[in-house]
Amino acid sequence: MSNQSNKIALVTGGSRGLGKNAALQLAQKGFDVIITYQSKQADAAAVVAEIAAIGKKAFALQLDVASMAGFDAFVAQLSTLLNDHFDGAKLDALVNNAGVGVNMPFEQTTEEALDAMTNIHFKGPFFLTQKLLPLLNDGSSVVNTSSGLARFSFAGYSAYGAMKAAIESLSRYQALELGSRKIRVNTVAPGAIETDFGGGLVRDNADFNQMIAGQTALGRVGLPDDVGSVVAFLCTEDSKWINAQRIEVAGGFMI
Numbered sequence: 001m002s003n004q005s006n007k008i009a010l011v012t013g014g015s016r017g018l019g020k021n022a023a024l025q026l027a028q029k030g031f032d033v034i035i036t037y038q039s040k041q042a043d044a045a046a047v048v049a050e051i052a053a054i055g056k057k058a059f060a061l062q063l064d065v066a067s068m069a070g071f072d073a074f075v076a077q078l079s080t081l082l083n084d085h086f087d088g089a090k091l092d093a094l095v096n097n098a099g100v101g102v103n104m105p106f107e108q109t110t111e112e113a114l115d116a117m118t119n120i121h122f123k124g125p126f127f128l129t130q131k132l133l134p135l136l137n138d139g140s141s142v143v144n145t146s147s148g149l150a151r152f153s154f155a156g157y158s159a160y161g162a163m164k165a166a167i168e169s170l171s172r173y174q175a176l177e178l179g180s181r182k183i184r185v186n187t188v189a190p191g192a193i194e195t196d197f198g199g200g201l202v203r204d205n206a207d208f209n210q211m212i213a214g215q216t217a218l219g220r221v222g223l224p225d226d227v228g229s230v231v232a233f234l235c236t237e238d239s240k241w242i243n244a245q246r247i248e249v250a251g252g253f254m255i
Contacts, residue, residue: 008091009235010078012036012065012128013098015044017196018145021228022095027051027058029232034081034091036063036074036098057085065098065124066116075131082135090137093235096125096144096167103156114159121163126170139182141235144171146189148250164189168246175244184243186234191250193222217252226251 009026013019014035023033024047033051037044037060044060051058059081063074082089099121104113125144136142146168149161168187175185192212194203201208202221212221227249233239234247 006032006089007093008032008034008082008086008089009093009095010034010036010091010132011095011097012063013038015040015047015060018190018193018224018227018231019095019097020047021224022097022231023047023058023228024050024054025225025228025232026093026095026235027054027056029236030056031093031232031235032057032086034059034061034078036061036065038062038064038098059085063098065096065128066119068119068123068127071128071131075135078132079135090135090140091132092137092140094129094132094136094140094142095231095235096129096142097231098124099145101157101160104159105156106158109159117159117163121160122166122170125167129174133178136181136183140184141239142171142174142178142183142185143231143234144168144174144185144187146187146246148189148191148248148253150189151248152254171246172244179243184234184240186239186242186244187246188227188231188234189246189248189250190227191216191222191248191253193224193227212253215254216250217255220251222249222251 009031011019011023014023015037023035027033048058048060144167146164149157150164150168171185171187192202209221213219230249
């Protein structure tokens with residue numbers, strides 16, 4: 001395992017689910033971690049406490065990734081935090097994880113619903129990463145979050161899946177254009193995971209859970225721990241020659 005001492009990672013949507021697990025696994029790999037949360041302040045504080053128990057620095061900042069209007073203030077707040085608690089050090093990893101799933105038939109999808117998916121899953125990561133470039137070290141790693149739904153199709157996910165396909169394309173362009181700074185950009189595409197995502201469908205609906213497991217080569221659905229470890233790996237020097245890649249973390253679903 002590489003020693004990532006004094007390296008700093010920022011994970012959006014780190015108060016629960018995959019973001020929480022990624023934040024914890026980054027801490028276990030030696031990163032200090034800053035997470036963002038939208039509304040679950042108590043949950044975020046609990047994650048911060050868990051990371052502190054591992055022996056790493058941790059902080060939580062409020063951020064709505066769907067609202068660009070707040071990005072400049074967030075970047076200023078983050079910069080102050082880095083100056084006050086990290087002697088002005090910059091980020092070594094950015095994990096664009098925050099998101100929500102919406103299941104809505106194509107024929108019933110409204111402009112409002114599509115705009116929400118665009119803002120959360122595409123426009124947010126696009127401009128947040130852009131605005132964070134001055135706070136990213138050369139040689140740092142950016143991990144964008146896609147979904148297996150960008151490769152295979154489930155009815156009701158046209159807006160969500162299309163935005164995730166857009167993020168996969170964006171990651172390749174970012175890798176190309178940020179390569180001069182030796183910044184790597186990769187995409188992690190989780191399959192169906194047992195979290196509260198999408199109303200907890202995979203976790204709480206036994207029939208759906210069994211259906212997914214039955215079409216997965218490894219015979220089960222995913223757990224947050226299955227994905228967080230891959231995200232953490234992509235932020236370390238162990239993955240230094242992986243760039244512009246889409247890594248599906250789904251146990252071999254519909255292969």
